[in-house]
Amino acid sequence: MEQYKFALVRSYRECGLTDNGALTALDDLSWIETHHIKIFEEISSESADLGLGTRRSRVSLFKEVSKQMNFVNAYLYFGHHHTTLFDELASETVQQLRTKKQEDLKIDPLKYELAMADSFRIATDIIKQNKKSKADYLLVQESLVLLMYYNPVRRDLGECQMYRTPVKPDLTPTDEKLNFVYRDDSGKYFLVLRQFKNDKVYRPFQNDKPTGDHITELSPEVITLVSWIMASPLNKTSSMLVNRKLLPMSRDIIGRTLFPGIMKKWTGKASRVGDWRSARANSLPLDATLQERQVLATKMCHAVSTQMLHYQKVDQNAVIKEA
16 A cells, blocks of 8 residues: 555545544555545545546545455445546546637637738739749639638538630539539629538538529639639649649548648638638627628528527627617
């Protein structure tokens, strides 16, 4: 029992079982069997002010000593509470890690906007100088991703196709599972979404899926990048997004590595699309009007109720007011 000497004496004294030091505590350990409930209560008391991990260590000590001394009642008692404390500790640890991860990945919308502006400035310099390296191409693509995800939609861009030659609106592809970017005969660029991530998952968001084609006219900034990508000889595919080998980007890679990697590089935090979607929805002031909420909800392709229920962690009645 030598390795347990100090801990046993300390617990013996804390339980108020003796006034004459260590000798009694170690000469006769039957006090553990006799007072095992009192020992545990003392370990768990508020006055002890012990953390969950320390409490579990103390209980583990008495469990082990009881086992060696064949104190059956004490062993079973401490064993039960040791398991309970382990479950609590595991739950607390998981929650702490989850909270820390959420804090670590939380992105300030202003920081995103600055990253978007910085990356676009670099991309336009590449385009103006007509650079043609793979690294430059991927920098332009990074800027495109940041621009297109500023109002993050549950869209599937992983297999989004490009049509390099002008297409008349009534002659666009009929494939119901195809998302694509095209230029019409008047020179305008459009993103057509037919496939959404919530087609197969995210059941709570099913009602937010637009009916028919979700067609968005691209902004001048996005057109600058998309038109250059369409004309680049480096992209020999019909895919709008490519990986580092310049092969079509799979839909899983965007959420798992591409977007977090871009966010890490430009904002310092490896935020996922879902983290950014939440931050973007929560960028509205708490007293935003229903009209203001509807504008952002429309851009993000979901309902105001979804915005409030799944992203805004506040009382809906307290923040929604008439426009």
